[in-house]
Structure formats: C-alpha cells, structure tokens
C-alpha cells in the first residue's frame with residue numbers, strides 16, 4: 614500500500630512539473646499540431662481530445678492530424694473522431710504540409726516512436742516537439758528534451774486525466790471523459806491488468822465528471838464472430854515452457870485487435886507471458902505479446918529482437934512480419950531459449 618501511495622505521489626508531482634513546460638511551449642508556438650500513433654485506438658483518440666482541450670485553454674486552436682484510412686478505424690473510434698470534429702480541426706498530413714510555418718509545436722500522445730506516426734521523416738520541420746506517452750523509450754524514440762513518458766501508469770488517457778486535473782480544466786462536453794475512460798479500459802483490459810492506485814483514482818474521477826460508463830461498456834461489448842476468432846487463436850496456444858504460451862496461426866485472417874485480445878486472454882493461464890502471431894489481411898504476420906506486472910520475461914525485448922518492436926513489459930508488439938509460419942514460430946522459440954540461457 615505504501616509503495617502504491619508513492620507511485621501516485623510521484624506521478625502527480627512529475628505531471629505538475631511538466632505542466633509548466635507544456636504551457637510555455639504551447640504559448641510561444643505559432644501553431645500547435647497534435648498527433649497519435651497510426652491506426653487510432655481509444656487511448657490515442659481520447660488523449661488527442663484531452664490535449665486539444667489543454668491547447669484551447671491557452672487560446673490555441675490545435676490542428677489534430679489523423680491520417681488513417683476509414684478501413685483502419687473501428688466504428689467507435691470514427692464516432693469519437695466525429696464528436697471531436699465538432700469543436701476542433703482535424704487535418705491530414707497533406708493539409709499539414711500546406712499550412713506549416715517556421716515556429717510550430719508538435720505534441721505527440723500515446724506514442725514515442727518515430728515510425729509509429731504519419732509524420733515519420735518530418736519531425737525536423739517542427740521547432741519544438743513534446744511527447745506525452747506511456748510506452749518505454751528506445752533508439753527510435755522521437756528526439757526531444759520535452760517529454761512526459763511515464764511507464765508506471767495504465768495508459769496515456771490516465772496521464773491526460775491528471776494533466777486536465779492539474780490545469781483545472783472541466784468541460785461540459787462529458788464525452789471527453791467517456792473517451793478517456795474507454796482509453797483506460799482498453800489499456801487495462803477493463804481494469805484486469807496494468808492498473809495502479811492512480812488508475813483507479815482516475816477512473817473514479819472520470820465517472821465523477823460524467824463519463825458514461827454504460828457507453829463504455831457498449832464500446833467493449835464482444836462481437837460474436839470476432840470473439841470466436843480470438844478463441845481460435847487461444848486454442849492454438851501451447852506452453853513453450855512453464856512460463857510462456859505462444860500461438861502462431863497461418864490459417865485465416867485476423868485483425869490486430871483479435872490478435873491482441875488472444876494474447877490478453879492467454880495471459881489468464883498460469884504463465885508469465887503470452888505471444889500470439891497470426892495473419893492479417895495483407896498476408897503479413899502481426900505479433901502481440903503480453904506479460905505480467907511482475908516482469909520475468911521482458912516481452913518488449915523479445916519483440917525488439919524479433920522485428921525491431923517494443924512496448925513495455927506488460928504489452929508489446931512489433932512491425933508486421935512477412936515470413937512462413939514455421940519459420941516465425943522457430944524464431945520466437947529461439948529468442949525465448951536464448952533469453953533463458955542469458956539468465
């Protein structure tokens with residue numbers, strides 16, 4: 614309990630210190646652009662919405678860059694984008710190219726890797742960059758001294774909740790709170806993993822501010838067909854040793870979400886980690902890895918060795934892999950064995 618109280622205190626203090634930095638940068642910039650990782654999820658869109666509110670508080674109308682194609686977004690995320698569109702300007706990367714100036718600020722949320730946003734290769738065009746995220750840093754982390762990267766929180770939505778709180782920002786549009794709650798639920802698998810005292814406090818705070826719990830439950834209602842596919846992947850999982858379950862499936866086509874959910878589900882078994890790989894619609898393999906809060910495996914390192922991926926010790930993934938299933942399975946097994954020998 615005592616160490617949890619500390620996590621909470623350190624978190625609030627760090628966020629408070631960062632606030633000054635964020636305010637100064639927003640104020641001195643000519644224009645503010647906001648971006649999250651590609652293929653927006655609930656955590657990313659919720660964080661964009663909350664950061665837009667912070668910019669508005671400082672009298673800056675931010676441009677939110679969303680470059681995903683319709684196919685890459687779920688209906689719920691599209692609905693959230695439409696809501697945010699009522700108050701803020703959403704633009705594409707091409708629009709950004711046409712409106713950039715010498716003195717622009719870029720704020721990235723829920724992402725810190727260069728290759729994970731639609732602005733890859735364009736970061737040098739910004740005078741200042743601020744990164745607010747909850748994923749571990751590595752060599753691909755966007756180069757900037759202005760960053761708030763906290764890995765002992767559930768999600769970027771949790772960080773954004775505390776930032777809004779520090780700024781004393783309250784919106785009568787309660788959908789922002791609903792989105793943040795959905796973001797926290799997504800990254801904690803509905804409070805089943807990766808949650809801290811600060812997470813539970815944020816959840817209570819968001820509900821108190823009017824977050825619609827029933828709506829969020831709706832966002833997470835299972836689709837029957839899709840859930841059967843998740844379980845097909847779980848059924849293929851086998852324990853490679855007593856601590857890791859892996860499943861590599863070359864049969865059928867899965868969405869990234871189904872693959873991630875299968876890894877979440879397999880983690881319910883007595884194990885330390887679960888790795889699931891399956892084919893997506895473009896024929897490549899998508900890989901999702903999940904670990905426990907008390908880390909024994911280092912799934913983010915496994916994803917790094919596998920294909921330059923990353924994440925953190927509870928949730929990690931790597932870029933798509935074009936390979937034969939048997940070869941991929943062998944490669945994953947080799948990495949796990951190698952890591953065991955290292956220990």
Ligand SMILES: [Mn+2]
Nearest residue numbers: 656723769800
């Ligand atoms: Mn996230």
